[in-house]
Amino acid sequence: MSGGRKTMRYYTSASYTKDQGIMLQNSIDKLSLRTRLDVDLSPSIKFGYNISANYSKTERPRNNFIDFYRTPSFLPVMHNDWTTEFTGGYTGFARGSHFNQITTPTGDPDAYGNPTWDSKVSPFNSANNNPKSVMANTERWGESFSGLGNAYIEITIVKGLKFKSSNGFNVRYAPSYSYQNLNALKDGTPSEATFNSTLYVDLLTENTLNYNLTKGRHKLDLLAGYTLENTRVQRVALDGTGFPTDDIHTLNAATVFSLAASNNGNGAGTGTFRYPDKVLESGLARATYSYADKYLLSASLRLDRSSLFTRGNRNAWFPSVSAGWRVSQEPWMQHIDWLNSLKVRASYGVTGNNNVNYYSALEVLGGANYATGAGNGSLISGTANNSSTLANANITWEQTDEFNAGFDLSVLKNRLNLSVDAYYSITRALLFEQPTQSFTGFTKYWNNIGRVRNAGVEIQMNTVNVSNRTFTWTTDLNFSLSRNKLLEIGGEREVITQGERNENYIARVGEPLIQYYGFRTQGVWNTSEEIQNNPHFAADVPGGLRIVDEKPDGVLNDEDRVPLGDPYPDFTYGMTNTFKIGKFDLSFLIQGVQGITVFNGDVFYNESHKYNTAYLENRWVSPEHPGNGKVPYMKVGYDMLLTDYPLQDGSYVCLRNVIMGYTFSKKDLRNKLDGLRIYLTGNNLAYLWSKDYKGVNPESRMLSGVYSSPMISGYQRGGFPVTTTITFGVDVKF
């Protein structure tokens, strides 16, 4: 709803959404309310506010999607008569552990013909319960309340000179809780409830003084401002066990609480309470000038101060200039009638990045306890720097100088529109978490080293292929290409970083910012003799991957590692075609990425090699049945995550979006409604990826934890599959 009078305008809206995901126990309910008011108190004073309140409740399954294809599909979800008898009386959910109790005679019969057992692993070996059983015994809920408010006042001091102060807050409270029944995940896992909450408080004030002058064909706009942002986060985590019954799911029934963060390497004791905050203070000035809308000039300067850095490293200046020229406005261009408009533009600017963890510059101590005293001893509190990150007081802003140039062109009565942008940037003092020698007592530290060059081009083209009263057809094309190169990295030749499975990424001077790094493989080892007669690792066994001796010295060691390709695409592209025939419309978007290599972390899972045919077909089984000589047997031999084996071609092309609609005319509606449209949309109706790719979604990437670093990317694991959705909709206006 919106409306108002001359001196007052309002807008308010409310919405409710309910969405069910593709998995069980996966839903979201959302409520939101937004309201906005603008009031002109007098010709020179305006004020207003903008408030929104949102609530959402989300249910998320305990299982990742990948748990489904990590489960043997030949085992039933629920016991049937046969499995009940086979496992000795179990009923209900068929859990992996029920089958674990069965010993399978696998050795040769003994002298008396009795079966013998050797210690071979059971074919059913999984302590984990099947995902349906896990879902039935667990619940996970998250709620979020957020309030956003912003009030401003704008005062015109004299004509053309305005002061505006805008002050706002963004407060979000997000509690989440979970419960799992006894034995929910695997036999022996306790009844457990968790409660986590995050309180996020962000305060922002923006104050600007704006001067506007128009004289003839000259236009001048000056702006000076000051902004301050304070962000605080409070995190609380509680974990309770020892429930008398699974009928009560809240923490009040827990008898054991894990409050202290664990220090004994076992992950138990997840309780935490943290309350970090930070401030960003900025001053800015900007001048914009234009002459006859033909020549456009702009310059700005900004000073940012961040509390994340120590005194002396806190400030950074960010200047920028830009210029534009509407060539087609020149009198001498007016007679070219096929040209509708042409604009060329160029800019230079500096931007910054202060994205580091709280207190990365400061050495801090936390709790580190021990037990002493007679008998069982008492808990004695102690302190230590128990972070794995070494403080670095010297860190400061990362800065990027970027040059941009481009043009916009419209020709043939605006039937062909072309926009081309080229950019070139140098990032200095690259800010990232770098590994350090762990004999310092720490494994990583934030540091500013390195320079990276980025260059690329983006092309957008729009054509109106057919346009008449009954039929229009337009095409939008976009294409982008980007290349980067590491120019310098702290005087070193390279920096190697590690992901969650110890897989390596290398940043080497003169090459792309990062590349996958590890061993190149040449198929699998077939026999023990073959291993003994060739350079090999002590851990190599038949059926395992055979590593190439890249540094041909007759021995395999870490010096044989080489860069294995980068995680950046060769190019990306998209095309939208829109057709309108009378009241019908149809549009479809084809989109694709070409020439990208992904690291498929599913190789880590034992089950991938057991149940995913992409890893099973043509595999080595024995020297007599070596398969195609390329697919290893299970996970035997050298660690596959350190080789090129998990690297797969992540290129894809998809029919991203199709919209079909019918719009009723006013005549059809007999003026009873303002408008009515029915439509059908489909997402990902067709999706093609490379034969080389063995996962379920080439677009999925891990982005959290170590993967938030720009120096570690291209890794996926347990991705959510590409989902196809079809939506039917009716849009009514009245």
Place this chain on the structure above:
Amino acid sequence: MKRFIIPILVSVLALTSCNLDKYPFSEVAANEYVKDATSVNNLVIGIYNGLYDVMYNEWAMTELRSDNARMRVNNSTSQDSKLIEQLDQLVVLTANAWVQDYWDALYVVVNRANTVLENLDVVNDDALRARYEGEARFLRAWMYFDLVRLWGPVFIVKNKTGADEARTMQRSPAEDVWALIEEDLETIVDKNLLPDAMPAADLGRADMKAAKALLAKVYMTEYKPSADKYAKASALLGEVLEACGNPASGSALVPYADIFDKNKEGNAEIIFAVRYRSGNVGIGSPFTTLYAPVNNGGNVAIGAPKQYNYPSNSIISAFNANPGDVRKDVCLQESYFNKTTGVLVDNANARYCSKFIDPDMTSEYDAENDFPIIRLADVMLLKAEADNELNGPSAESLVLLNAIRERARIPVYELGEVASKYAFRQAVRNERRLEFAFENQRFFDLLRWGTAVSTINEYLASEPFYAAYDYVVNPIAEWQTLLPIPVSVLNINKTVAQNPGY
């Protein structure tokens, strides 16, 4: 207009008064913290706290690589199994995550000890200052002792070391590491930094007995043949035995099962232990969960235990050589009783290391049992060993050896049975294996005696488990007794020398 300007200015000023010097609420900034004896004491506790991470993986670097323990099943390909298999067969990858974790954990303790040693000046009380210095030096020496035994030449870090300095550092020769260990421990002894016993409230923190015993073991382990190393060790061990009342018979000792009883912690046998505390306070012992049988249905321990450190056939045979040895039942079990079904489970899946099992544990990885590092029997057997190496068998040495056997309820030796230096040496070595099974001593003992390669190869060849693999488990060579320097170290500095063979 005034009525608008003022509230605006007030709100702007309120926000701009924010200070950009942000200090944490939930931690304490180190530079402001260390100011008195209490804060240094807290930092000393912090060093001990670092031992938990060391102990978590130490069994895998030592016991698992020896002939006492192995994997439970072969041809399993789960990720942990792969890491265990590498250690079990001594074919470790340079990227082995557990080796990395263990290396990191040792150096975390070293760093915390260095922090204490660099901040002693704020402690005004001389006695306390000496004690804190002694404890820090003891713990640092112990960590370097583990490092040099498992990796040979390592990085010597004696001061707070920044990332830039660390990047170009090289490994120091093993001699220098040994020298540092000796210097730390000899300083404690020479300057009398530690009391003979800790006050009751501090029971569990290192005292002079622990420092002397550790120094004696260092002397006896040092790779360089030195004429007086056994003599120096013997003298120190004598002093420790003196302080412990010179026990001369089995009955003068704490019964074997009581040493590890969680209700008798800090008993007379314990000279130094890593002390755990259950109750979900973050410092429980993980070994019940790591060692108890998988799928035991709560009959041995709750939760989903791992059944790591699985006793080998070889150690079982060694115990069975002396019927009635009370130590066997404490160290390992070959069956458990299923209370639900009333059946005795005695298949291969029921064998487990039982030394640190807490049947009353209420949440996973949160057992009570302390883990002994140095105990009286260790000192007695080291003394007997040192004296035998010095002067051959003696009645005094035999008393020490026989007291251990008497406590184990197995026949004592007559002097005639172990009359030669060789026979006595073999008797002590065999006794140490049984006495300290699963206490992370065996692998270090084998290294000390120079018998690691032959013993492990004989074991790999004779244990039927290894023959059941789909491939040939190869005998090891000398280089495999050292662990690889973690690849992460070489990733940062390619000029660091890797251990030979890796």
